[in-house]
Amino acid sequence: MASKVPKMHVLIVGGGIGGLMLGLMLERAGIDYQILERSPELRPLGSAISLNGTVLRLFEQLGLLEDLLKISKAAGRLHLVKEDLETQGHIDLEHFRERYGYHSIVFGRPDFFQMLISHIPAKKILMGKRILSSSQTELGVIVRCSDGSAYHGDILVGADGAHSSIRQCMHKTLKEQGLLPKSDSEKLKFDQNCVVGITNELDPEKFPILKEELCELYGVIGKKNPYTVSLRTSLHYRILFASLHSWTRYLLDCFG
Known part of the structure; x- marks a missing residue:
């Protein structure tokens, strides 16, 4: 007899690829969730994404592989070129199918974004939700937004990018409790x-x-x-x- 999925509500802060992908997996698993996105509208930005066979198994299990292949190209060869455009060598990528059962594929990030959106109910994504604070209670977690709204969940996931408001809230809490690792106060070794x-x-x-x-x-x-x-x-x-x-x-x- 199949085990019953425990009832819970997951709050996902961030409507980028990470937040959408998690939402889609929760959708397939029958777990309730809500995605809170800071921007007033979803903006699919970026360039290329490459995925290999070890990841494509996940998309096949989610029933998304066929849609993903429609927006992608199988990887052929990687050409290594010097800055004067002199070719240094090639790496054949077609053998990945024999080894992993799938070609490595390449596609545009905006195309992938739109594909994920098409599989998530519109009511699950709330726009214009800039997070001001998050707090843990005995009953779960609460996030408060700049528009005066508040949302309660059992689990809070910060998927809101490099300048994550959720990570900043966690950093503040851990700093007050003296639990931050030493590395958090050190400068980055390099930037990019x-x-x-x-x-x-x-x-x-x-x-x-x-x-x-x-x-x-x-x-x-x-x-x-x-x-x-x-x-x-x-x-x-x-x-x-x-x-x-x-x-x-x-x-x-x-x-x-």
Whole structure:
């Protein structure tokens, strides 16, 4: 006899990919939840996401694999290129299917975002909910928002990004209790700036590589300058790109 799922209510702060993915899993499991998003509207931003077979099993179990494959390209080869565009080598990625049962796939973050949204009931996502505070009580957890509303749950999950209000609330509480680890007061060893984006639809006659059935990945590694550029071909004749600064220089300094 199947065990009954205990009744509980989960509050998820943040309507990004992490919050939406958790909400979708709770939806499938029959667990009540509410997503509180700070922005007045959902804005799918970003560039590329790559997933391999170890993760795609999860999407198959959730019944999402077919939808995910519709917005993605299977990964073909990774090309390693110097900053003067001299090719250093290639890594074949097609063998992943033989090893894991799935191709590694690449897709645009906005496309993935929209796919997740389509599987979550609109009533489960509340917009314009900027969290001011969170507190633990004997009955659970309470979050209070800038619009005067308050929400009670059994579990609170902070999925609200780099400048997480939930993490700030936890940091304040732990600091008052003297429970913060020493590392939290130390400066970061290095920082990283990243510029990401997706091109508009390009002319495949000018860029023939866009016609390839498989996704071609390029890593342009800077040595004389602190930049690395990542490029991936995508559906609809687009290129997904990201440019990283500082992190590459840190690695070169460490490993030559």
